Amino acid sequence: MDNLEIILPSCGFMTFYHNIKDQPDTFKCLICDDHEINKDECLNIKRNKIIILKKKIELQIEKFNYKNQNLSIMSMNPSHYIEKSFEVITNELDLRREKLKQEIDDYFFKLFNQIKQEKEAHIKLCTDKSVEKSHINLDKDQIDNLLKQSISIDVLNGILEEVEEKLSVLDEEISNLEIGKNYKLHLPYDPIKIQKLFGNLEINGDVTRVGNYECFQSLECEKKIFSPSFFSINKIKFFNDDTILSLNGQCINIWDKKSGKCLKSIYPENSNRLCVLNSYLFATGTSTESIKVFDIRSYKCIKNYRKNQGSIQCLKLLKSGDLVSLSKYSIQIWNLQSEKCLKEIKDLSQFINCLEETSCGNLLTAHLDRRIKIWEPNKGHILNEFTVHTSLIICLKMMGKSILAIAFEDHTFKIWNYITKTCIKTFLESDVTCLDKLNDSLLVIGTAYGKIKIFNVNTQLYVGAIDSGLGYVINDLSINNKKEIATISNKENSIKIWKRKDF
Structure with missing residues (x-):
């Protein structure tokens, strides 16, 4: 070439x-x-x-x-x-086991030698110290006579005091000889998570069956100083194949992917969510009960939807072309043309924290009580509901007609068939932070340690991994039509764009 x-x-x-x-x-x-x-x-x-x-x-x-x-x-x-082909990983597994065994043995002997030194020190101390038996003996005959003859309370109190004093001395001497019983092995409060300690099996990103990804663009958001109480929100969306939206704190940046330049910065007050509506409009949700629509051609807010609904938790463009917004206890469906709220579904029983749309147009909501509810959006009826785990759900992603990927706050990751309400696969210690998909079979997973994983929901296997090499939390990711992956991390709001090497 x-x-x-x-x-x-x-x-x-x-x-x-x-x-x-x-x-x-x-x-x-x-x-x-x-x-x-x-x-x-x-x-x-x-x-x-x-x-x-x-x-x-x-x-x-x-x-x-x-x-x-x-x-x-x-x-x-x-x-x-x-x-x-399995020889290397088998050897790595064996070496890891031997290393952990050696570390456990080393620590065991460290504690064992510590006990031995303590024991020898106490033996030497007791051997050197001659115990005067006379000062802890009781004259039983004298005490018996006094008990039989005396009716004086003072005398009896004196006898009791002498006996208790001698008893205290005995307890002290016995305690010195049983000093080893005072030692205990203090166990950690949290149970040992062996998977985290030992490691997980993953597909090497260099041999991925979905192609090798490489970082071809890095964007650095403008550094801004916020008050200590302000929680920085990092969100990212491909506006189209060549333009990217990022939300960092209170700033929305519009980026040109090819040049890596920031085309415009917009500062809508209290924005916390992003949603692309069409080729030139995008919406932001705010913590002050409003949805603002911006035109990328003028960089101006052209619409402002407001309803007494609380902070916007999620924004999603439905297959029907309507916009759905999610607040703590309600779901609102908006018509973008008329700017009217077509339907409001209230669920005051439990806080709603995330939402997804099924292939047939129904809505899935995840609740604080760990349940998932299935809604018919036009009538606002609950079609079904089920509990999926004991931890809080942090994100949902539909894969095809029935498969639902779910990430939880306790780092568990599950694949469910939401129609049959059965769990297909559970992954522990997955550290999932965000989800998106390349297609209905390939799920892209952002993690808390800087790695992007690609998971095939049909084979239930990891088929690729991209290691940023930084180890920072991936707060959000987005995928365009070219199968390029944009990620935003918690390290100075750094944005990276990854593409297939064979594209």
Whole structure:
């Protein structure tokens, strides 16, 4: 590919592809140096585009032939190659076990030696100290006589005081000889989470079956100082394939994906949610009971929906084209054209914290009491409800007609069939923070430790992983039509955009 001869516009001179591929979007002619060249226009000249495509086809055919030959060889003894492919992970598992066993043994002997030293120190102390038995003996005959003859309360109190004093001395001496009983093993308050301690099995991102992803753009939001009590909200949405919306605190930034430049910053008061409505409108939900609609062409608020509903918890564009908003105890469905609230569904029984739409247009709501309710939106009737876990639900994502992905506050992640109300798979210690999907089979998962996982809901297997290498919490993610993934983290509101290497 690098040695392909590319024709340059205007002057018509030739140069090699490797001289152009790493050039900026616009650069001086490499041969005559007297005119500017737009890289995309140059590579899209029909002649250049044809030879590049031919070369790509040639390289892909070479790759195909090589892999086809390998497959023929491997197919002769498939079990051997499958066994061999698991050797590394099996060895890693064994080494991890041995390492943890060694660490446990090392700590055990540390505590054991500590006990041994304490024991020897107390033995030496008791051996060196001669116990005077005389000062703790009682003259029983004398006491018996006094008890029989005396009717004086003072005498009896004196005898009682002497006996109790001698008893206290005995207790102290016995306690010194049983000092080991005072030691105890203090266990941690939280039970040992062995999965977190040992580790999880994951598909290596370098061998993912959905393609290798690479970061091709990083955007840094403007740093702003908020009062200590202000909770920074990080949300991100692809407005279209080349424009990104990000919500950071009280600022909405509109980004050009290609250049990485912020086109505009908008400061709508108390915004906490984002929703793309169409090719030029987006909505924000606020903590002051209103929904504001902005036009990206003018960067101005053109509509303001207000209803006594409390802070907006969720905004979602329905398949019908209507907008649904979620507050603490109610759901409102808005017509974008008339700006009227078509339906308000109130559920005062429990706080509602997230919402999703099914393939048939019903609504799913997750509640504070760990239940999921299924609503018919036009009539506002509850069709069904079920409990899915003992922890708070933090996000829902529909996958196809019946599969529902659910993430919980206790880091559990579950796959449910919401129609049959059965749990298909449970993952512990998954640290899920947000969900989106590449298609109805592939779920994209953001985590609290900076990794993006790709999960196949049909095979119930992780089929890819993208490691940001930073370890910061991924607050939100969004996917465009090109299958590019945008993420926003809690590290200085950093935005990263990932694309498939083979795209």
